[in-house]
Amino acid sequence: MRKKIILITGAAGEIGHALVEIMAEEFSGQLVTIDLQSLPEEVAKRTTHIQGDILDKSLLSRLVSEYEIDTIFHLAALLSTRSEFTPEAAHRVNVEGTLGLLQLASEQSEWRGLPVKFIFPSSIAAYGLPDLETKQAYARVREWEWNYPRTMYGCNKLYCEQLGIYFSDHYRQLAADKPIMLDFRGLRFPGLISALTVPSGGTSDYGPEMLHAAAKGEPYACFVREDVRIPFMAMPDAVKALIQLRAAPREALGRRVYNVTSFSMSAMDFYDGVRKYFPDAQVSFEPDLKRQVIVDSWPADLDDTQAQRDWDWHPDYDLERSFSEYLVPNIKRRYRGE
Ligand SMILES: NC(=O)c1ccc[n+]([C@@H]2O[C@H](COP(=O)([O-])OP(=O)(O)OC[C@H]3O[C@@H](n4cnc5c(N)ncnc54)[C@H](O)[C@@H]3O)[C@@H](O)[C@H]2O)c1
Numbered sequence: 001m002r003k004k005i006i007l008i009t010g011a012a013g014e015i016g017h018a019l020v021e022i023m024a025e026e027f028s029g030q031l032v033t034i035d036l037q038s039l040p041e042e043v044a045k046r047t048t049h050i051q052g053d054i055l056d057k058s059l060l061s062r063l064v065s066e067y068e069i070d071t072i073f074h075l076a077a078l079l080s081t082r083s084e085f086t087p088e089a090a091h092r093v094n095v096e097g098t099l100g101l102l103q104l105a106s107e108q109s110e111w112r113g114l115p116v117k118f119i120f121p122s123s124i125a126a127y128g129l130p131d132l133e134t135k136q137a138y139a140r141v142r143e144w145e146w147n148y149p150r151t152m153y154g155c156n157k158l159y160c161e162q163l164g165i166y167f168s169d170h171y172r173q174l175a176a177d178k179p180i181m182l183d184f185r186g187l188r189f190p191g192l193i194s195a196l197t198v199p200s201g202g203t204s205d206y207g208p209e210m211l212h213a214a215a216k217g218e219p220y221a222c223f224v225r226e227d228v229r230i231p232f233m234a235m236p237d238a239v240k241a242l243i244q245l246r247a248a249p250r251e252a253l254g255r256r257v258y259n260v261t262s263f264s265m266s267a268m269d270f271y272d273g274v275r276k277y278f279p280d281a282q283v284s285f286e287p288d289l290k291r292q293v294i295v296d297s298w299p300a301d302l303d304d305t306q307a308q309r310d311w312d313w314h315p316d317y318d319l320e321r322s323f324s325e326y327l328v329p330n331i332k333r334r335y336r337g338e
Helices: 014-026 057-066 080-085 087-112 132-137 152-169 206-216 235-247 267-277 289-296 305-311 319-336
Strands: 003-009 030-035 048-051 067-074 117-123 183-189 191-193 220-222 229-234 257-259 263-266 283-285
Touching: 003 014, 014 030, 014 235, 057 067, 057 087, 067 087, 067 235, 080 087, 080 152, 080 289, 087 117, 087 152, 117 152, 117 235, 152 183, 152 257, 183 235, 191 206, 191 235, 206 220, 206 267, 206 283, 206 319, 229 235, 229 319, 235 305, 257 305, 263 267, 263 319, 267 283, 267 319
Parallel strands: 003 030, 003 067, 030 048, 067 117, 117 183, 183 257, 191 229, 220 283
Antiparallel strands: 229 263
């Protein structure tokens, strides 16, 4: 009999680290992870790790011949800034990589007679507001509004959400026997802030970068204007949302893709928050106009009413608690050995 597993792609990344730790506690079966990178020792001992590429078809075939896949947390991706520099590579990893895993999940669902849960982290980058007046007028954007991304990453995310819905609801709709479909569930995350890892390649990274620089006693040049506002969330809440959405009963879910958020703040508010705990923080605002335009097109906040209603979503960490109980103590410990 094949062993039942949860598969986590992109496990060596910011969310992956945190998710593996929690899932290893909560899931009684085996975890299998894939990433181009190796895992740090403390994470690696909690999972069977495969260092490899999600685009490697023979690797995926070996996986399904060995395991029964119950759930896929598909985190592997090229993030927004990197995707803008290498859009074709982003399309390959973010779209073709996701398509390959959706096909694998479909075949698994059919073979075991039970839908595989496919949990997909999407992003505020799926939105695109045309100008600052509109951004101000539509302060809390709902899932179906302003789906006009202006980055390759945002296009990839929005399209993969649609692919996930297609594979869940319409795949092989003209075939005589409809297969058992997979069960796609997506989350549109705001900018995520982790105390334990330094971000790289995301366009919302100015917040966490400011904080990590302050803790290290280094000056930081913020690449967006002081007044630019987007939503954020502390990493433990992002992991909680992924796990909670997986556990929600299918019949409670009125959508396949949900906004989730915690607090919205401007870059200046972020600096004020950082200064409260690191009074010597040196931050200058030196907007990079190209990245600025991208952040300006993202909503100032997300409306996550439906996630609250359907699966009782509530973040544990509001702004105050994120800084005082999660970010600052962990970051201080990380850099100062406190
Ligand atoms: N961090 C955020 O603020 C944020 C916000 C919204 C959505 N997300 C999404 O959450 C997911 C995880 O984000 P993260 O912040 O942990 O990113 P990350 O860049 O820290 O991690 C991504 C991981 O994917 C791996 N990877 C990339 N290409 C791969 C490939 N071809 N095969 C195997 N592994 C590959 C990388 O090595 C990396 O470890 C991504 O899909 C991202 O788009 C992140």
